[in-house]
Amino acid sequence: xxxxxxxxxxxxxxxxxxxxxxxxxxxxxxxxxxxxxxxxxxxxxxxxxxxxxxxxxxxxxxxxxxxxxxxxxxxxxxxxxxxxxxxxxxxxxxxxxxxxxxxxxxxxxxxxxxxxxxxxxxxxxxxxxxxxxxxxxxxxxxxxxxxxxxxxxxxxxxxxxxxxxxxxxxxxxxxxxxxxxxxxxxxxxxxxxxxxxxxxxxxxxxxxxxxxxxxxxxxxxxxxxxxxxxxxxxxxxxxxxxxxxxxxxxxxxxxxxxxxxxxxxxxxxxxxxxxxxxxxxxxxxxxxxxxxxxxxxxxxxxxxxxxxxxxxxxxxxxxxxxxxxxxxxxxxxxxxxxxxxxxxxxxxxxxxxxxxxxxxxxxxxxxxxxxxxxxx
RNA sequence: GGGGAAGUCGCAUAGUGGCAAUUGCAACAGACUGUAAAUCUGUCCUCUUCGGAGUUCAGUGGUUCGAGUCCACUCUUCCCCA
Numbered sequence: 001x002x003x004x005x006x007x008x009x010x011x012x013x014x015x016x017x018x019x020x021x022x023x024x025x026x027x028x029x030x031x032x033x034x035x036x037x038x039x040x041x042x043x044x045x046x047x048x049x050x051x052x053x054x055x056x057x058x059x060x061x062x063x064x065x066x067x068x069x070x071x072x073x074x075x076x077x078x079x080x081x082x083x084x085x086x087x088x089x090x091x092x093x094x095x096x097x098x099x100x101x102x103x104x105x106x107x108x109x110x111x112x113x114x115x116x117x118x119x120x121x122x123x124x125x126x127x128x129x130x131x132x133x134x135x136x137x138x139x140x141x142x143x144x145x146x147x148x149x150x151x152x153x154x155x156x157x158x159x160x161x162x163x164x165x166x167x168x169x170x171x172x173x174x175x176x177x178x179x180x181x182x183x184x185x186x187x188x189x190x191x192x193x194x195x196x197x198x199x200x201x202x203x204x205x206x207x208x209x210x211x212x213x214x215x216x217x218x219x220x221x222x223x224x225x226x227x228x229x230x231x232x233x234x235x236x237x238x239x240x241x242x243x244x245x246x247x248x249x250x251x252x253x254x255x256x257x258x259x260x261x262x263x264x265x266x267x268x269x270x271x272x273x274x275x276x277x278x279x280x281x282x283x284x285x286x287x288x289x290x291x292x293x294x295x296x297x298x299x300x301x302x303x304x305x306x307x308x309x310x311x312x313x314x315x316x317x318x319x320x321x322x323x324x325x326x327x328x329x330x331x332x333x334x335x336x337x338x339x340x341x342x343x344x345x346x347x348x349x350x351x352x353x354x355x356x357x358x359x360x361x362x363x364x365x366x367x368x369x370x371x372x373x374x375x376x
Numbered sequence: 377g378g379g380g381a382a383g384u385c386g387c388a389u390a391g392u393g394g395c396a397a398u399u400g401c402a403a404c405a406g407a408c409u410g411u412a413a414a415u416c417u418g419u420c421c422u423c424u425u426c427g428g429a430g431u432u433c434a435g436u437g438g439u440u441c442g443a444g445u446c447c448a449c450u451c452u453u454c455c456c457c458a
Binding site: 034041101117220253273278329334 | 408411
């Protein structure tokens with residue numbers, strides 16, 4: 001994997017670049033749609049390619065391990081072969097499930113034991129095992145196994161958790177170095193900075209992660225309950241330390257405004273369930289604010305969903321029709337909302353990139369930011 | 377014409393003497409950040425300074441400390457027989 005910076009803004013924070021993988025190039029900054037179970041929910045491949053132009057999507061180690069399982073994935077030639085996805089893939093390690101499925105797991109030095117949310121069976125995720133699973137899934141970018149600690153963790157816990165994540169990283173890297181890709185394309189491993197909302201911990205973690213000289217580096221454990229301003233501060237603290245010549249991936253973030261602020265602070269890669277989940281729940285993101293398509297006010301609005309969108313459905317279906325579909329619980333409504341939001345997110349990062357290259361990113365960001373958070 | 381059953385907050389339901397009154401749907405809003413989410417939460421008779429206050433269970437009258445609940449009559453709907 002290679003990373004090339006094409007342009008930096010005048011202050012040297014926001015940058016436009018290209019991540020090159022064996023499955024193709026990824027222009028950065030980029031948003032990566034989340035496809036936890038091997039599918040970006042409600043969106044099929046042709047739409048991801050053509051309407052949304054997703055450059056890379058995510059899969060999840062924990063979910064794919066439980067279902068369909070390693071035997072099927074390996075027989076299919078990895079997730080690329082299984083899902084018919086020919087562009088780059090990134091897999092999260094299950095570190096987020098340590099957080100989101102906290103009631104069904106137990107953390108030890110050795111690893112994390114999960115009780116399956118599907119059938120109650122128990123599975124031990126050690127750093128080594130997580131590397132092996134991600135080799136089988138075959139993502140272009142693998143993530144280190146970490147503990148995503150809650151935003152409200154106290155200092156003591158945050159420190160202990162961060163140190164565990166660092167020890168797990170060493171074991172991940174060791175196993176990664178001892179194993180080979182299975183399908184003929186190369187794989188990279190990204191370590192993850194932790195440290196919650198504590199600047200000194202974040203600094204220590206960033207230094208540790210930077211010392212590993214990985215192909216790219218991730219910032220985890222943000223947008224998990226801490227104030228947004230704190231998140232921005234932590235990004236600044238961390239990015240001052242992470243190497244500039246490697247892509248920086250802010251995990252699980254976020255709102256359109258979060259993404260623009262993080263780009264300005266030097267982040268290159270993003271993923272978030274927000275466009276897909278909120279889409280399925282009837283919330284549309286647009287360049288002029290958010291729309292709750294369930295609201296009565298859209299009942300008779302026959303304007304196209306978004307005449308400027310790259311997605312065909314946005315240009316041809318009306319808001320009133322989409323309102324009807326969502327109200328009637330028609331599956332097509334979920335599809336259109338998901339496609340729309342992803343097309344918008346990809347438009348947002350594409351446009352951000354253009355403005356970085358044009359040299360007016362900050363001005364553009366300031367002009368669009370108040371629009372993005374409006375409620376239409 | 378005779379016999380029987382039933383009327384509860386948009387619809388459907390619960391309720392057999394202490395009730396502003398169950399539940400579902402609908403409606404109206406809100407939430408959602410490395411997906412246990414096509415999910416969840418709130419409001420849903422009227423007014424409210426969110427503490428409450430005022431009017432309700434087809435209608436009228438009655439019994440009772442107290443009635444959606446018991447009694448009488450009226451109205452309406454449905455079923456069966458002629």
